[in-house]
Amino acid sequence: MFALTNLTRDYPWGSATAIAGLLGTTPSGGPEAELWMGAHPDSPSIANTPEGPVALDTLIAEHPISTLGAQAHAEFGAHLPFLVKFLAAERALSLQVHPTKSRAKKRFAEEDAAGVPRDDAHRNYKDVNHKPEMLLALTQFEALCGFRPCSEAAQLFRTVGMAIAATGTRVPALLDQILKTLDSSMAAPAVVRQAFETIAGGGQGTRTLVDLAASALSATAEAGGDLPSPLATVIELARQYPGDPGVLISLLLNRVSLAPGEAIYLPAGNIHAYLHGLGLEVMASSDNVMRGGLTGKHVDIPELLETVDFTPGEAPVVPTRVTELGQKVWEPPFAEFALQRVEISADGAPVPLVQNGPLIVVAVSGSVLLDSPRSDMVLGRGESVFIPAAENPVMVHPHANAAAETSVVFAVTCQGFNA
Numbered sequence: 154m155f156a157l158t159n160l161t162r163d164y165p166w167g168s169a170t171a172i173a174g175l176l177g178t179t180p181s182g183g184p185e186a187e188l189w190m191g192a193h194p195d196s197p198s199i200a201n202t203p204e205g206p207v208a209l210d211t212l213i214a215e216h217p218i219s220t221l222g223a224q225a226h227a228e229f230g231a232h233l234p235f236l237v238k239f240l241a242a243e244r245a246l247s248l249q250v251h252p253t254k255s256r257a258k259k260r261f262a263e264e265d266a267a268g269v270p271r272d273d274a275h276r277n278y279k280d281v282n283h284k285p286e287m288l289l290a291l292t293q294f295e296a297l298c299g300f301r302p303c304s305e306a307a308q309l310f311r312t313v314g315m316a317i318a319a320t321g322t323r324v325p326a327l328l329d330q331i332l333k334t335l336d337s338s339m340a341a342p343a344v345v346r347q348a349f350e351t352i353a354g355g356g357q358g359t360r361t362l363v364d365l366a367a368s369a370l371s372a373t374a375e376a377g378g379d380l381p382s383p384l385a386t387v388i389e390l391a392r393q394y395p396g397d398p399g400v401l402i403s404l405l406l407n408r409v410s411l412a413p414g415e416a417i418y419l420p421a422g423n424i425h426a427y428l429h430g431l432g433l434e435v436m437a438s439s440d441n442v443m444r445g446g447l448t449g450k451h452v453d454i455p456e457l458l459e460t461v462d463f464t465p466g467e468a469p470v471v472p473t474r475v476t477e478l479g480q481k482v483w484e485p486p487f488a489e490f491a492l493q494r495v496e497i498s499a500d501g502a503p504v505p506l507v508q509n510g511p512l513i514v515v516a517v518s519g520s521v522l523l524d525s526p527r528s529d530m531v532l533g534r535g536e537s538v539f540i541p542a543a544e545n546p547v548m549v550h551p552h553a554n555a556a557a558e559t560s561v562v563f564a565v566t567c568q569g570f571n572a
Contacts, residue, residue, distance in 0.1 A: 154523060154530045154544060155200035157209070157513075157537045162187040162196070171241035171431040175291065175517055176535030184243070190513050190537050191236035193438050195279070200539055209233065209539060222542030225510035225567050228488065235490035237513050237565050238434040240288070245390055246427045247448035248297070248399040250461050253421040254283035257441050260456075275451045279440040285487045286436035287418040287471055290411035294430030297386075297406040298468040299423055303344050307335035309383050309404045316369035325365065327351070327358045331401075342463040345405060349463065352401045353445060353454050360396035367391030367400070382408050386428070390447065399426070399446025409468045416471040416492075418485035422462030423469070435565055437489045478504050484568055491568035495549050496561045497521060503548040510567040512540040512547065519560025522550040532562065 161172070167186025173179060176188075189196045192210040199206045210233070213220045217231035225234065252260070261278040269276045288294070300306075310332050314324045334348045352359055370388050374380050380388075383404055390400045406424065409417060411432075419425055426447055443457040444450055474482045481494040495504050503524075506512060514523065515537040523530050525544035531552055532538055540547055549562060 154525065154528050154541075155202055155209075155212070155539045156530065157190060157539055158199040158201070158206070159188055159190050159537060160196040160198070161185050162189065166242055166244045166246055168241035168243040168431070171243075171292070172239050175239065175431060178535050186241060187434075188239040189236065190238070190515060191438060192233035193236050193440065195440055198537075198539070212539075216541075219543040220511055220539075220541040222510040225542065229567075233438055233511060234488075234567060235513075235565055236436050236438045237515070238436075239291075239431070240427065240434045241431045242427045242429050244393050244429070245447050247442070247444040247450060248402060248424065248426045248446040249442050249444050250424045250457060251284035251286070251419070251421055251439070252278075252441055252443065252460050254281075256421075256460065257281055257283055257439070261441075275453075277441070277443060277451075277453055277456055282437055282439035282441065283421055284436050284439035284441050285418070285420050285485070285489070286434060287416055287483065287485045287487075287490075287492065288411075288427070289416040289433045289435075289471075289483060289492060290413050290430060291433055292413060292431040294411040294415075294432050295428040296409045296411070296417070296430075296468075297403055297424075297426045297428065298409045298417055298419065299407050299425070300345050300405055300463060300465040301407050302465050303335050303341055303348075306345075306348070306405050307332060309381075310335065312384060313366045313370065313387070313404070316373050317365050320369050320372060322365060322369070325358065325362050327355055327362050341465050345463040345465060346458070346461075348405060349402060349461075350454075350458065352405075353398050355398065359398050359401065363391055363396050363398070363400045382410075389428070394447050397446050399448075402446055407468050414473065414481075416473070416483050416485075418469050418471050418487070420469070420486075422460060424461050433492070433563060435490045435492050437487065476507070480504065480507060482507060488568055490565055493564050493566075494561065495564065496559055497549055497551050498559050499551050501551050503550045506547045506549060506564050506566075508540075508542075508545050508547060508566050510542045512564055512566045514538050514540060514547075514562055514564040516560065516562045519558075520552040521560045521562055522552045524548045524550055 164186035167184035197208040520533040
């Protein structure tokens with residue numbers, strides 16, 4: 154077992170207190186948006202080994218079979234297949250989508266061949282991997298995820314038009330164009346794509362419509378009007394990203410509210426944006442992101458249009474499975490990872506961790522003793538550990554010196570090798 158030191162990303166949308174409050178650490182004084190736990194080469198965790206600190210990606214590359222196990226190594230290569238993050242959003246993240254593995258591999262090679270530096274801010278593909286992911290809410294968590302039915306989107310845009318008209322302002326032609334598209338008889342994916350392109354490519358017309366929509370809806374709310382959540386989202390996003398096309402695109406998307414313990418998964422092509430809250434995010438180990446708005450970073454609309462799945466549908470929920478021993482397990486349809494939560498009382502019986510290859514374990518409450526046939530380690534609140542596949546099985550014991558009545562750990566391992 155190797156204790157980990159992890160890197161915090163200070164993106165401006167992050168909360169200054171949420172991650173520190175969860176883990177019992179001292180706030181840095183600035184935004185703490187993401188805490189990365191894993192072996193992604195951009196920000197690998199540092200493993201505390203008997204020979205001294207070693208980057209986790211280096212440790213795995215030097216000992217791939219013992220750290221990953223033969224099956225995970227055969228399926229995913231000499232790389233940890235998953236990346237774990239605590240994500241704390243004080244305001245909205247970028248509207249984004251992730252590619253398929255085949256597209257990532259092809260486009261990464263093309264950008265390399267074109268001589269685009271891998272650290273260039275305008276480069277789309279940072280690696281050759283896909284990035285399916287799952288978000289487990291740790292607090293109330295708000296997000297946009299996938300496309301709503303065209304009829305629902307049309308009704309929302311009509312309401313925007315009525316709100317603008319009520320102010321005495323002429324409704325812009327761009328809004329009429331969006332509504333004409335949403336009401337058309339084309340197949341739903343074609344309708345959504347055309348409406349999306351119209352907004353994303355509207356230039357000054359889109360910026361004007363964003364401003365008019367936000368102002369008119371704010372006036373409605375101030376007059377005592379009851380705005381549904383998607384229209385309140387327009388006001389919220391326009392304050393954060395004035396004039397941004399993503400403000401209007403949000404009306405094409407499902408607004409999702411997750412209670413603590415609820416999870417959604419995001420396959421390749423699913424367009425989404427996290428709005429607010431604290432969550433535990435697990436994904437394939439990649440940093441390939443195509444952005445379409447709500448950001449000051451690079452936006453490549455043509456590439457995004459070729460990556461997005463424009464089929465409307467509900468946000469994909471991950472059911473919670475409870476094992477006979479009481480572990481809560483979340484298993485999205487991705488081979489790279491599964492997440493489990495173990496809660497153990499001070500006088501409780503030991504609980505085995507579900508393990509399929511390597512493990513990353515993090516404690517968020519109390520402290521526990523992790524025990525395997527090869528080693529053991531006390532894990533306190535806010536601490537994390539990498540457990541190689543060779544250390545199996547791993548038992549979670551209550552720790553005698555735990556201050557809390559119950560201790561809680563999360564653990565991530567591979568899910569399987571045939572998905």
